[in-house]
Amino acid sequence: MRDSLNERGFALWPDALGPAEVETLASRPAVNDSTEDDAGDRDLLREPWCGELAAALRERLSGAGLLAADAVAVQCTLFRKSAGRNWKVTLHQDLSIPVAARVDDARLSAWSRKQGGAFVQPPPELLERLLAVRLHLDDCGAGDGPLRVVPGSHRHGRLDADAAAALRAAQGETACTARRGDLLIMRPLLLHASSKATRPEGRRRVLHFLYGPREPGYALHWSLAI
Template sequence: MSLDLQLEMLDERGYVLLPDVLEPLRIALLRCAIDDLQPIHWDYQGLLEHYKCVFNRNPLWLPFLDLPPLIALAEAALGADCHVIGQTAWRSHPGYPGMALHLDHLPMQLPDWLSERGDFTQPPQILTAQLYLSDIDHHIGPTWIVPGSHRAARPPQAGEQHWQGREAQPVLCKAGDALVFRSDVWHSGGANCTQSRARDMLQVHYGRRMVAQKFSPYLNWRFNPQVLEVATPRQRRLLGEHEEAEYD
């Protein structure tokens, strides 16, 4: 799929699925790395495990900040000076009940007369790339997305499952595939109804340069020197080492 087509799909649908971004060896490496994670600050464990800013814990997470298909799309959509605003590891266990339909961040709420037309798209400010480390079927709990719902320019209301006649669609895919979506598209996480399969996922969140990097635990944040020592120039830029600009 060409980069132009990927950008067109982000504009029209609010998301694009990229196949075969990770090979089996890297999938196995990441699943083992999630096994070793421990909660820090706002992280938590239970039926859903959630770990923020994993790039700062071990250099092994660094190469997943700028995987070629993902960084090409992020830079094309958000600018060549975009950066990372998060890298989060998830594991949902059997019995996890799922997550309701929501959006992650709305850059600007539009007046009703404009959003109801459904033909205006705000430039994206934040993209999330979900790297699936498990095969995703209906039983393990797919991500659900309402195509085009980013044009609503508002969050879904309680119980709302469609926008302009479009209902939420499940993203069924293979381990190693990556789903890239805008922060303002409506999406949800499905329930894990399996008996024994965990749903593992690594997210990378990209933002335009003017989107602040808010790394937990904030005031106590320190970059891991072992990570910075081995980071490439592009990875250091993604972590915030920018050239001088107007607001620096």
């Protein structure tokens, strides 16, 4: 997994969580949206159960040599794709991070607010130190709108739209299908996209954790760190 993460920018950890643990997570009210009235939540890390899960995953990732021992979880986003809430995502990199407050530094750009919190795009040097961990709460096959990634693209720094498209054309895409309980581990600078689900009866719920260094630098502070 470590070699795949370094070289390709992503790795799959099969069966990282057992069926009973996944079922408990999937049945939590914040996750189990029976009315299908929204597509997710980017602020789940403030939930005690989610913080405990983030800490447990950090220990396992660190023990496997995939994450620095002093790393912290800084965000957990729930993505919930279903027949009622179906969407596609164009090719992109994850460039924004959640921080406590705005800082006056020319190296920081694209300040925004989401769900009341501050977000910013830091230099690539910080983005390269981040790790995204996607816990699948449902099976995600080819018809469920899985992530499609461009292997190795995380090594090219921040890319504009033309460069991203050219890299995809040259290197192709890989569909990251997964089973319930699998972890998809990836670098945020990895180019990725997803299509709408084509299997109407399907459902795809993913807990997307973001880990980073305890001190992000640039006079920034995380909005939450666990």
